[in-house]
Amino acid sequence: MQSHKNYINYNNYKKYNKNIRITKMEKEHISAVAKLEAEVFAVPWSQQAFSDAFRMEHAFFYVAAADNDVVGYCGATVAADEGEITNIAVAPDCRRQNIAKQLLQDTMAGAYEKGARRIFLEVRSRNEPAIQLYQNAGFQIVGIRKKYYRDPQDDALMMMYQYADII
16 A cells, blocks of 8 residues: 555655745645645544535635645635634645745735634644744734643644734
């Protein structure tokens, strides 16, 4: 049986990030997004969870694709004037190329367009690269959820971004 981790050779994209495009997720991306999620998270969303979220009116996703292969994604929901980043990931061999930064910026802009005036997320307290990404984007730590994550157990930092009122 072939591992799902071998479904794409990410090394082909490491030096060619100018070929990576950020687009809204389409139904045909769901399988690849779920496979990437399973590769990078200890407790991943299932393909069915992504499919269900994709059909929700208040949820949306962006994907980063290189030559039609998904190398990253970011999802969010918006209800009333609040948004939540539900998940964000970039293939391990494609990191450190600002892909996560662009996915996050596009998702934040999409949430604003859908009416969000602040946006929340949770991040593992030990995930320094992600915390730095979020802080650089303007998120601030607003709380801690003790023992929120498992495999391995970790606290969640609750972070929030407040959109500026521009008059």
